[in-house]
Amino acid sequence: MTNFYSSDADLQQELQQSIAESLQAIAAELGQPIDETEANQIYEDAVGLINHVAYEPITLARLAGTLLVYQSQKLDPEELKWLKAQLAECPDDEAIEELIESMHRTDSL
16 A cells, blocks of 8 residues: 555655656547646645545556546546545545546446
8 A cells, every 4th residue: 555655755756757657648549748846736636535545556546547538538627626636535445445436447238
């Protein structure tokens, strides 16, 4: 679980760089390139949204990717507000993963 990364500045920096580079690659594939500053801001936003729980690096990466999609699709600000409220209520990274997964699921009736 992370907070392990918080104690080691080098690992934290490596994680941030890796996630930011991935965000830039994904954004380019979506046809909406972002620069390093934007990628780092998305990373910081993701950290800020889940720093109340211990989390795995993959959870942080998935949340950052979700935020990138929200940004690139220019979704209603109310949807982002809802997501932030839901994340604040998550007691652990498993609940965060379930929330992210539920957002990507398509329900068939």
